[in-house]
Amino acid sequence: MKKRKRLHLKTILIKNQYPILMTKVDINITVGGPQGGGIDTSSNMISRAFAQSGYFVFGVREYHSNIKGRHSYTHVRIKDERPRSLKYPIDFLVALDPDSIFEHLEDVGHGTKIIYDSAIEKAELSQARMIMKDTALKIKETLTEESYPNTISGAIAWMKSRGAIPIAVPFTSVVQQAISGGVPSRYFNTLGAALTLAISGVNIKHMNESIRLVFSGKDKIIEENIAVVKAAYDYCSQNKLASETLPDIDHPKRYMLTGNDGAAIGKMMGGLRFQTYYPITPASDESTIMEEHNYIRWVDSEASKLKEAGIVVVQTEDEISAITMAIGAALTGTRTATATSGPGFSLMAEGFSFAGTDEVPLVVTLYQRGGPSTGLPTRNGQSDLLFAMNTGHGEFPRIVMSSGDVEECIYDSMKALNYAQRYQMPIIHLIDKNLANTSDFISGIDGKKVPVNATKFEVHGLNFKRYDLNTKNGISNLGAFGKDIFWMTGDEHDELGHVTEDSDVRDRMMVKRFTKLETADSEIPLEDKAILYGDKNAEVTFVTWGSQKGPILDVIDLLAEEGIKANLLYVKMFIPFPTKFVTDILSKAKIVIDVESNFLGQLAEVIMGKTGIKIENRILKYNGRHMTEDEILSASREIINNKEKKVEKVLKHGA
Amino acid sequence: MAHNFKTDVTVDWCPGCGDFGILTSIQQSMAELNIDPLGVVMVSGIGCSGKTPHYINVGGIHTLHGRSIPFATGVKLSNPNLKVVVTGGDGDLMGIGVGHLVAEGRRNSGLTIMIYDNEVYGLTKGQAAPTMPLEQKTKSLSRPNIFTRLNPIALALSSGYSFVARGFSFDMKQLKEIIKKAMNHPGSAVIDILQPCPTYNNINTMEWYKERVYKLEDDKNWNPLVSKENIADADSIFAMSMARAQEWGDKIPTGIFYRNTALDPFPVRISKNVPNYFETVPAEQRISSADGYTVVDAEKTFEDRLIG
Numbered sequence: 001m002k003k004r005k006r007l008h009l010k011t012i013l014i015k016n017q018y019p020i021l022m023t024k025v026d027i028n029i030t031v032g033g034p035q036g037g038g039i040d041t042s043s044n045m046i047s048r049a050f051a052q053s054g055y056f057v058f059g060v061r062e063y064h065s066n067i068k069g070r071h072s073y074t075h076v077r078i079k080d081e082r083p084r085s086l087k088y089p090i091d092f093l094v095a096l097d098p099d100s101i102f103e104h105l106e107d108v109g110h111g112t113k114i115i116y117d118s119a120i121e122k123a124e125l126s127q128a129r130m131i132m133k134d135t136a137l138k139i140k141e142t143l144t145e146e147s148y149p150n151t152i153s154g155a156i157a158w159m160k161s162r163g164a165i166p167i168a169v170p171f172t173s174v175v176q177q178a179i180s181g182g183v184p185s186r187y188f189n190t191l192g193a194a195l196t197l198a199i200s201g202v203n204i205k206h207m208n209e210s211i212r213l214v215f216s217g218k219d220k221i222i223e224e225n226i227a228v229v230k231a232a233y234d235y236c237s238q239n240k241l242a243s244e245t246l247p248d249i250d251h252p253k254r255y256m257l258t259g260n261d262g263a264a265i266g267k268m269m270g271g272l273r274f275q276t277y278y279p280i281t282p283a284s285d286e287s288t289i290m291e292e293h294n295y296i297r298w299v300d301s302e303a304s305k306l307k308e309a310g311i312v313v314v315q316t317e318d319e320i321s322a323i324t325m326a327i328g329a330a331l332t333g334t335r336t337a338t339a340t341s342g343p344g345f346s347l348m349a350e351g352f353s354f355a356g357t358d359e360v361p362l363v364v365t366l367y368q369r370g371g372p373s374t375g376l377p378t379r380n381g382q383s384d385l386l387f388a389m390n391t392g393h394g395e396f397p398r399i400v401m402s403s404g405d406v407e408e409c410i411y412d413s414m415k416a417l418n419y420a421q422r423y424q425m426p427i428i429h430l431i432d433k434n435l436a437n438t439s440d441f442i443s444g445i446d447g448k449k450v451p452v453n454a455t456k457f458e459v460h461g462l463n464f465k466r467y468d469l470n471t472k473n474g475i476s477n478l479g480a481f482g483k484d485i486f487w488m489t490g491d492e493h494d495e496l497g498h499v500t501e502d503s504d505v506r507d508r509m510m511v512k513r514f515t516k517l518e519t520a521d522s523e524i525p526l527e528d529k530a531i532l533y534g535d536k537n538a539e540v541t542f543v544t545w546g547s548q549k550g551p552i553l554d555v556i557d558l559l560a561e562e563g564i565k566a567n568l569l570y571v572k573m574f575i576p577f578p579t580k581f582v583t584d585i586l587s588k589a590k591i592v593i594d595v596e597s598n599f600l601g602q603l604a605e606v607i608m609g610k611t612g613i614k615i616e617n618r619i620l621k622y623n624g625r626h627m628t629e630d631e632i633l634s635a636s637r638e639i640i641n642n643k644e645k646k647v648e649k650v651l652k653h654g655a
Numbered sequence: 656m657a658h659n660f661k662t663d664v665t666v667d668w669c670p671g672c673g674d675f676g677i678l679t680s681i682q683q684s685m686a687e688l689n690i691d692p693l694g695v696v697m698v699s700g701i702g703c704s705g706k707t708p709h710y711i712n713v714g715g716i717h718t719l720h721g722r723s724i725p726f727a728t729g730v731k732l733s734n735p736n737l738k739v740v741v742t743g744g745d746g747d748l749m750g751i752g753v754g755h756l757v758a759e760g761r762r763n764s765g766l767t768i769m770i771y772d773n774e775v776y777g778l779t780k781g782q783a784a785p786t787m788p789l790e791q792k793t794k795s796l797s798r799p800n801i802f803t804r805l806n807p808i809a810l811a812l813s814s815g816y817s818f819v820a821r822g823f824s825f826d827m828k829q830l831k832e833i834i835k836k837a838m839n840h841p842g843s844a845v846i847d848i849l850q851p852c853p854t855y856n857n858i859n860t861m862e863w864y865k866e867r868v869y870k871l872e873d874d875k876n877w878n879p880l881v882s883k884e885n886i887a888d889a890d891s892i893f894a895m896s897m898a899r900a901q902e903w904g905d906k907i908p909t910g911i912f913y914r915n916t917a918l919d920p921f922p923v924r925i926s927k928n929v930p931n932y933f934e935t936v937p938a939e940q941r942i943s944s945a946d947g948y949t950v951v952d953a954e955k956t957f958e959d960r961l962i963g
């Protein structure tokens with residue numbers, strides 16, 4: 001394990017006035033514990049407390065496909081500027097149980113503070129039954145190799161030998177300082193958060209405010225938790241663990257949103273009024289979030305004109321029903337979507353093909369997790385790009401697009417709904433699990449960033465030709481049941497929508513449908529398809545899509561500090577594909593590195609197919625864990641230093 | 656002028672097919688109910704039965720094999736003002752699509768579902784459908800059927816449908832009346848329609864049925880209605896309907912087996928969670944302002960995500 005220098009907090013005093021912070025706060029924290037043990041609450045408290053004092057927090061949630069007991073954790077990074085990635089080694093490991101020490105053995109480095117309960121020191125690896133067998137074996141080998149005992153003490157000693165700083169705290173007695181009676185372990189999550197904040201120097205008033213927000217409305221719980229916080233802060237100051245108070249910084253109003261939140265918000269703003277889903281990780285949170293925010297608040301200028309309204313969210317019997325019910329709803333003129341993940345989308349293939357041939361405006365938000373089959377149900381993956389581009393039998397047009405950060409989730413979801421209406425075709429909006437579960441601080445949600453181009457449904461009267469062949473751009477008038485009489489069929493159809501097997505009409509309908517894709521290609525602006533970040537004339541060109549965008553942008557900054565000029569070709573749309581733009585960039589690029597969370601390098605395959613350009617260097621990760629800044633940085637260095645030969649680096653990190 | 660519910664699409668069922676009687680019954684029901692042709696949507700699956708919407712001059716969706724119910728539910732829930740009628744085969748609705756049939760019973764969205772019960776997969780040349788009895792060998796089967804028979808009435812009852820009936824395609828007068836009642840019923844209705852397929856089913860022919868069918872309504876004491884007024888008797892009425900549903904063979908009951916007006920339809924249940932659901936149905940909501948931007952104030956709607 002490499003030792004790396006930690007960035008320390010630097011404050012300088014200008015004219016003896018307020019401490020002005022140089023942009024050097026950079027803290028990575030992992031809070032781990034058993035699933036169901038309040039990890040989310042704990043990291044929520046940490047995020048909110050830092051937010052109160054003005055910092056930005058960026059985090060990812062990792063969890064097993066399990067409800068209670070197995071290891072879960074959140075990894076957050078705190079900076080005074082908005083972070084875009086996470087980084088190892090971490091600065092704090094907050095272990096709420098023994099498993100969290102064992103599981104994160106390799107995440108610590110020089111200076112990492114390990115906060116744990118002194119009562120667990122004797123716990124043995126062999127007793128940690130909730131650690132997956134193979135993982136336990138790996139941990140055992142790591143410890144045994146250097147003759148450390150297979151216990152928490154052994155693991156702590158191993159970490160200490162890497163420069164980590166163990167901070168054993170008697171959890172139970174600290175809690176008992178604050179609360180008599182009850183089950184002390186119930187407060188361990190608050191305790192862990194409070195110790196972390198005290199040690200990193202966050203003002204106690206922010207932690208208390210954060211408790212009030214997290215437990216809002218539950219006065220007794222607030223009171224108890226605030227008492228625990230005080231006990232934790234007291235413990236830290238008595239034992240000289242507390243740091244100097246971190247200065248507050250000015251900050252704009254911000255929203256803490258996940259990728260799931262972003263998609264829900266964007267869809268609601270984009271006019272979605274009907275959503276179907278069948279429960280599946282990591283997609284169903286989006287639908288639940290919509291249900292929770294179902295009382296839509298209108299913009300001021302409309303509030304007096306519109307009645308209160310909500311969105312119909314229907315949990316269906318399966319994903320076949322989810323997509324076909326969404327299609328049915330789209331046919332009344334309602335903006336409609338469904339959200340799913342790989343296994344569910346496989347079931348949707350036949351319905352998707354119907355939406356293609358019948359020109360139905362439909363959005364499928366496709367959350368990617370580790371496949372194939374059930375795969376890694378709660379872990380990250382980007383292995384469904386080629387599937388999304390080819391789902392369903394027969395040939396029909398579709399738009400396939402993806403988002404790479406929480407803000408993009410919002411505005412792309414709006415655009416997806418617009419495209420669906422304008423081009424009358426199914427749209428697949430890809431969001432990877434890492435992004436779905438990323439929480440980020442967004443300063444404001446802009447209702448004027450993307451227009452909502454509502455379709456004007458006219459009553460067409462007799463002999464309405466829903467599939468009128470006389471169009472230049474392939475787009476015929478959309479009808480709505482309730483206003484028009486027309487027919488639809490999954491069979492090839494005539495202009496009215498009746499079944500036909502006429503060979504000429506068949507040909508013309510095929511051309512009509514695909515003409516819409518050309519129209520879409522010509523109308524959709526380039527920046528919605530691909531973006532070049534950084535200097536055109538760079539030595540290194542990264543190519544990626546989805547949630548690696550943030551970490552790569554951070555890596556580009558770090559490489560610049562080393563004197564290496566790098567840029568990023570970030571692809572957002574795969575159908576229609578920005579062939580010319582990508583060709584122009586890649587044909588002139590020097591060292592090109594494809595970065596993807598899959599095995600095949602699917603974007604690289606698409607690029608090869610579209611442009612004929614083969615990307616030789618690859619950084620891939622398919623173990624289901626998020627890519628971090630440090631990993632991409634060291635893999636890129638290796639590639640850059642090996643100019644002569646092609647390198648494929650498979651990233652392995654992550655608990 | 657009264658709306659003509661016929662289209663000029665050529666009907667291409669085999670001569671003597673029971674489907675003709677069903678089509679006519681549907682068209683007559685709509686005419687007699689004086690239905691607004693814009694206010695009704697026909698939804699079908701795939702099979703001979705699936706062609707029905709093309710022959711009726713109202714909005715029609717000829718969907719996928721087995722999937723007519725969720726398509727129809729989407730239409731209904733996004734615009735609960737519409738009447739939505741489903742026509743599908745026994746293979747379509749009780750074979751490949753049976754999960755949706757059961758799920759819709761639990762929803763009770765307000766669909767009128769007609770099962771074209773010919774005991775075979777017509778359009779794929781006569782394979783055994785779920786309603787064919789064990790060991791029956793129709794002429795298209797190379798050996799006797801080795802599946803047992805599914806009972807559509809019992810299935811519909813246990814799925815929770817609030818209107819369950821059986822019609823016979825060669826008794827259009829009765830069938831038409833059942834369809835009219837089903838279309839005016841607030842919840843979802845299943846009508847199992849005995850539909851001879853002369854091409855592939857040489858056993859359950861028109862004559863075979865004619866010898867066996869009798870009408871439930873001929874018994875003046877038959878009253879299977881559960882309403883808010885007699886809700887205390889709900890269980891015994893359901894048991895009576897279920898018992899009658901078991902009858903098959905020498906005597907086959909037709910007519911209405913069960914009706915329940917006390918159960919809230921799905922749209923009513925939705926309206927308890929979605930403000931003004933009926934006043935501004937999803938299909939009619941205005942989603943953009945005059946200047947073409949969203950009407951949703953996301954910052955206010957998601958105020959709980961404000962972090963300071």
Ligand SMILES: Cc1ncc(C[n+]2csc(CCOP(=O)(O)OP(=O)(O)O)c2C)c(N)n1
Binds near residue numbers: 703
């Ligand atoms: C997914 C799928 N599988 C198979 C088929 C082929 N198929 C077409 S019609 C049909 C059976 C129709 O039987 P039924 O539903 O009883 O309708 P009928 O023709 O008897 O009216 C089948 C299996 C299909 N269209 N789609």
Ligand code: SF4
Binds near residue numbers: 669673703855
């Ligand atoms: S095959 Fe049977 S069900 Fe199909 S049209 Fe012919 S007679 Fe009717």
Ligand SMILES: [Mg+2]
Binds near residue numbers: 702745773784
């Ligand atoms: Mg059949």
